[in-house]
Amino acid sequence: YKSKPSDDYENPKDVEDIREAQENMGCYELKTATNYRVPEHKRMNTEKKMMQLTSLEVLIHKRKVTMNKEIMSLRDLKISIIHEIKCLVQELKSVQVALDLSEHLPLPLIPKLHPDEVPEKKFEYDSDILLKFKEEQEAKAKLQEPLEGLPSSHAFRHGFLRAPSIKEIDHMAQAAGARPMKTAPSVVTEQRKVFEMEKAEPTEMELEMLKREKIKNLYLQETLIKKINALVINFDAELRFLRHKKLKLDVQMKSADLRYITWYEELLILKNLEKHENLLQGRVNTLISEQEAMQKKLNSYLAQMEDRKCEIVKLQECEKALYANFQASLGENNEFAHFLTKVLKKKIKCMGKKEVGTEADEDDENEEENDEESSLGIDEENSGSDDEVVDDSVCPKNCDEALFQNTIQLRQKRLDIEKALTEEKKVAANLRKKYNALAKKAKVVETSLDTTARELETFQWEKQQRLNELYVVVPLKLHQVEYLVNGEMPSDFSQALVFTNQSLEYLQKRIMDLHNEKIMQRDIYKKAQEQHKQLVQDKKEMAIKIQRLEEKCNHLMMKKFGRLVDFEAVQAHSVNIRMEELEVQIMEKEYVHSQELKEWEERILDLQQQLMKVTKENTSKLQQLNQFCREKQQLETKLDSLKNDLGVEFQGPRTTDIKEKARLVSQLKHMAHDAALLREEINLLSRKDGCLREELALLSRKDGRLFLQPLSPQDSDTPTEAFPVLTP
Template sequence: MKDADLRQVTLFEELVLLKEYEIREDILAEKVANKQQEKLDMQTKMLEVQGKIDAKKKDIEKLQEKEKSLMASFTQSLGDNNKFADYLTKVFKKRVKRTKKKMTEEGESDEDSDEDSSDDSDWEESDEESESEVGGYDLDVCPPGCDQKLYDDTCTLREKRLDNEEALAEEKKNQDAQKKELESLQKKAKVIDSQLKTAQNDLEDFQLEKQQKLNELTVVATLKLHQVQHITNGGLHHDLSPTLVFASGGVVRLQHRIKELEHEKLSQKKQMRESRKKHVQLIKDRRIFEAQISDMEETCAQMMLAKFGCMVDLEKIETVTVNRAIEELKEKLRQTEIDCSMELRTYDEEIMRRKERITNLVRDNTQRLTQLAMMLTEQNEYTESLDNRQKRVGADFTGQRKTDVREKQRLIQLVQLQAQEIDALKEEIMLLSRKGGHILPPAQPPLPQSPPNFQPPQGL
């Protein structure tokens, strides 16, 4: 029961402390939430403004394309070699006074009136410029010799251009205003970010402070008598206020750690003794080597005095004297270079011989190709001559064949004529034999002259 009462007291103290800090915590949390919401709203506004800027940019690009198309249409309408090209160009680029829509809204500012007055002055200046004449021609009247339809089309294109320029200026003005609005929103967003970061830091500091206060609360831990052990003299002390509450498992670990430290201490002592022995041995070796070095230096000095009569610096001698190994390598390198140069010269000579041989072969091949071309030309000539001769022989044989056919037809006609005469004579002989008169032989008509190689038919 007492443990429960003490636990309840501790919880009550925590509750009082939490209620004390609850109001501040709610205020800070609400501040952080408000700043986060403001940040989200600002980001939404920035996205909307950025979308409007992108849309305006597309509209401006469309208007610029329209302006280019109007200029192209005007250039195309002028054509080539138009003597009124300069005049029509100035008519097309002329700025004329255009009626503006009057503002019906009330409460116009003085700045608007100043801008209107400046605009009116600009239009008046443009009117003065429009009334000027160019090249002796009035820009408001079609000059003589100029096509009236072309002049009207130019004025129409000018009106479209001015409408497009006004729309383009308005779009650029709106775009600049939206860019300024976006910049102001970005500045506000930076301020909101800094305020949000400050609010979050304040909330974190408050949480740390609250946790620190909670940690400072006194917590009662109930211990039984057998759980309390006093290390000093193995008995329980009458005053337990300076006593440290410690878990029994920790005591066991500390006892094991004491034994481990004793083993480590023994091993370190053993290692230290071995290191000391090694150190003593190294000192003895160093002394021996120093004695040997001193003896060798004395021997070297005596030898120098005996040979040179004075002390000589061996390092300088080594730098001055010739290194035999290096010299041998240099000589070997020189000999290798000579061998390589001789071999290279041999290869160069072989390359020259091969080149000369290739040149001779190419020359011989060229001559043979020339001869082959000449022989092919002669062959073509002979072939053409033979073809022409065969054509002529064929024509001769064809002429003789036609003559034979005509002669044969003539002979056939002659044979048929003679057969008819024979039949007539036979009838006449039969007629005369019936009457009993003397029959005289019929008069023979002259035969046509036959060719020398003519053979009469076998039936005659």
């Protein structure tokens, strides 16, 4: 029964499958439907539409630039092919010179560049073109002079903008190259006549060489013509391929232009609706930010309320422990238990009355507190009425004084705990009020947000309907149209639907998947039915077994107790003996720990007093050292004055001066030695451990004037020494 899931339980795997199906399966709703909702990622605004138009313009420009580059490369290829063909034609003409006229093959035509292929040469000219153009303009001016009377110079000035035609240039080039071609046959006949006159009868070797030369020239003639034709054919193939690409590009450009027009019309519609949409979106964003801020505050209030609840629980536990400590201190069969309980529960006037107004918000906590007090076995009824006066200033006779004082201390702790508990409950009640007020505001904001979101969705649907009114051009081929009426293509396609092949293939594949899933679900359903039947049978068997065990249990209770007993109620109202034993152990440990803390506090006080004594002795020693240093400085000053004094009374024999100087030097050395001893003693006294008896030793001077002697062990704990005395 415990493993049975709740009614609102959702299988995580099913939830994940549903989410994946909603995201990836595809929902093909018609945009013209009344229940259509525009998804968040498909909502269009002015900025997105401008980005679409810009990207379309960039794409069109790239395609056109690419096509222009290909056309220019093909034009350059044509120029190179024309130059190559011209060279081959010249070579072919040189080969045909050595052949008879009957053996000449027709010369291939040389391709020409059309004026449209070289638009950059439109404004190029030379002196010949200008002179010819001038003559033409003058002739035209003479014909039109009676009618218009325009000067030829005016036409000449405007005629500079006309470019020479490529045909004229080619005619001029052919005329220039035709002159030598006309003279070439006469020269050949004259050379042949001279050759025939000189050699009328050629030898066989010469005939063979002429024949070989003739065959070679014929082969070269055919090869050159084939090469020229191959160049022309290859160029035509490249031109045809490029023309095909150009036609496809023209179709794409036309489609792009139509799409650009449609998008621009959509942009105009979006600009008209932009102001209202921004207003609604701004309201939604503001409400969302307010909701998030309120949610953060609510979470903060909840955290603070949890902290207050934990503090209240801790205080209740402290109060419970206090009553348990009191019961443990009373012991069993204490004749003053009733009196001491009244003393413990006595109220003091300084505490005042409890705050009113927190009971409504803290009903659950009061119930928990009442349950805890009832579990301790201390009832308010046993404490007596509030009107009874309890004299707690004097301990009754035959009552333990320590127990009475402990009760007074526990009462003070109880009052402190109750005061803190009241404050915590007051704070918790204020937090609860703030939380409820903020929760109401958050609910109002949530309602406003839902309303605004629905308004925004309705506006998006209306905007989509406005966009659906625009016509969109879709180029289709006849085999792509599958909308037929009576086997014929209708004239009205308003009820037709345009669908991509990829989506159609996906739906067809989905049909097969759903068919397989349907078969699989049938198998699962059959297994579930069998399992359900088995579970129903098991449930009946378990019900019979439970009924038999209940009858047996009731029979045993009637046999043992004489009546039916509710063991659950008994266990709920019984005292947890193990818990009570643990609480007693905790109180005993707390008492032992408090005694140890007292001992350590006393020991710390003793050590602090010893440290104070040692510090005072160290201070006195430093003062003595300072005095000795001043006396040393005075003696050095006096010695220097004696050295520098050159009076008449000291100019006698030098023996007395030498003795006095030696005495003073020895005295100075003794004082320096004494100062070093004092420094060492001060260093010993300034140690933190305070153990001086083991460190000090007897120090004395040889002449017995300065000594340092420790006291005997039977003196006080802090040793005192005899201070050094300066003798003259």
